[in-house]
Amino acid sequence: MEKKPATIKEIANRLNVSVSTVSRALHDHPSIGLRTKTQVQKLAEELNYEPNQAAISFKQGKTLTLGAILPNLGEEYFSMAINGIEDVATKNNYTVLIGQSHDDVEREIKIVDTMRRHRVDGLVVSLAKTTKSYEHFEQLKKYNIPIVFFDRVPDDTDAYCVSCNLENSSVELVDWLVSKGHKQIGFIKGPDSIILSQERLNGYYKGLAKHKLKPDKSLVVSTDLSKAKTTDAIHKLLALKSRPTAVITFNDYVALDAIKYSRSQGVKINKDIFFVSYANLPITSYMDEPPLVSVEQFPYQQAEKATEILFQLIQNKGLKEDIPKKLILESKLVVNMEVK
């Protein structure tokens, strides 16, 4: 019971052949005779032989391991994303090493370090919301470890990124609200460090312009995504003399916090004030008063695409010219049918 796993050497000894023969036999190499081949394979089976992945990784300089660095798996958005990563990895016979930054740059840096030491073959990353400098990722180039970012992508033209275009659907969000008769549309903005915060805002302004509504600074408030700041933000909107009749929130979590606070202030949700949002998370289906409309950002697909691109990078160690640096998926407006 305490015996070590069988090695090629052992098989070789027992059969009185060389290790090279065993290795080749196990790989179905043409230069090994049928007799020896079957003999070897049979014994390997019997001895329960498993190639030592660590040895192979070492020899080949490939670990068959991918790193995934995400802000927080507790957010459904990212747990959906990890599924995309895992699925593609599995298809390619890879495993996934995980690291959560918990939206903390320091932690992110440490994780990158660990991943590098473990010599992962590549990295799929969604940035912490506080990440502003990308040095820790730059380093990896020296080690030839390719990276693909998704969703929370860096502001770096040279990086491979997969993200969702939110501007168009932000405009559509305004379209939809206007079509329902709204003229005072509030906007809860996310942190500037997240690039897509700006994209959402741009769409919002474009949408207003499209409908000849003039933008009103007081209708735009910010949150760092914490419950406290979100509450502050919605509080400001509620306190306005001309209260908005609809509010676009950064994402579903922000929407939920905002909705909760609003309700506590006696606001009738989706009546006095309509809430619309981004992400379209499954958990909102459990809500009694979910955001009426949410922009689906396809986290699974984003992560899936990102991982596929990563594999291209891993394989095409040479010609990377034909791999697009920026892949932009289109987001999609989803109207919650159950409501109304």
Place this chain on the structure above:
Amino acid sequence: MEKKPATIKEIANRLNVSVSTVSRALHDHPSIGLRTKTQVQKLAEELNYEPNQAAISFKQGKTLTLGAILPNLGEEYFSMAINGIEDVATKNNYTVLIGQSHDDVEREIKIVDTMRRHRVDGLVVSLAKTTKSYEHFEQLKKYNIPIVFFDRVPDDTDAYCVSCNLENSSVELVDWLVSKGHKQIGFIKGPDSIILSQERLNGYYKGLAKHKLKPDKSLVVSTDLSKAKTTDAIHKLLALKSRPTAVITFNDYVALDAIKYSRSQGVKINKDIFFVSYANLPITSYMDEPPLVSVEQFPYQQAEKATEILFQLIQNKGLKEDIPKKLILESKLVVNMEVK
């Protein structure tokens, strides 16, 4: 830019010392003189030397990698658990290889295989709900890969397990309901393959007995945790001539599905029927009508403990006698304060 990472050999050559000296210098070995030591360390710094983890893993037969096999990270319960695993792993300088079974045994088996090939040093596992045979885990003993299960643990006296005692709090759940005047208490049971399903039920019966309420088979219905089956289950309860005034559900997700369906049937939640549950997930805090009481099962702590035990097993390759096979944490009744 295309140069390979620096190796010990390179450092040795440049300084005209042997590789063994470099290796020892980097490890602060006493038999290396201060002069050489600092020289080596300085050059290592300059060359940006990083030990090749793959080589070390290979040499030492340790990968500094842990496997975590969980049903589904999309469930908040397990994403909280993975945090516990990751935190302990990080503290021990380990990384976590992840695998989601998605509650499918076949997938679970494949993941175990992959993990074994990658020669993880140990495994933290929460079983798929359909897992009934544990052969795929048994095998790992041959490879000396220790396993610790948590929450969804096997029915195997020989396995290391960390779980929560739910019987006591199930009794308390009944206590609480009875104290609120309930006499007709429904129970939505989970699948038998999950051991804790039975424990919950036992507690329920004990609780009834304690208060001299006689058990009524028709008040106990089952779900496989899918939305459809849960809906079936709650439907049966609602159809009873003597409807329950309170329902104990398998977990928060089941509660949410049941609540949703009940509401659609015109039931006034936590008025006509009170819902209580297990898990106490953060997402329920977003609900307007969450389960009134939920049994906190401390997923983070369970996973944390499990991982700590795993490290003991990894380290004490010899004397495992003093490590408890079954660690049982106590669950805790949490009354949702915001409601009522």
Place this chain on the structure above:
DNA sequence: TTATAAAAAGGAAACGATTTCGCCTTTGTT
């Protein structure tokens, strides 16, 4: 000084698998 111990450093094997090169048999061709 010399003998001897302690300190510092080097040599080399080992870990498990892959792979290049080359050797020795067959077998086939003319």
Place this chain on the structure above:
DNA sequence: AACAAAGGCGAAATCGTTTCCTTTTTATAA
């Protein structure tokens, strides 16, 4: 019958580190 081609296999290098065992150098005591 002679020689080439191909089939089947082995030896050895290699990947980067660690570690046991020597060897050399330096310091200390006799």
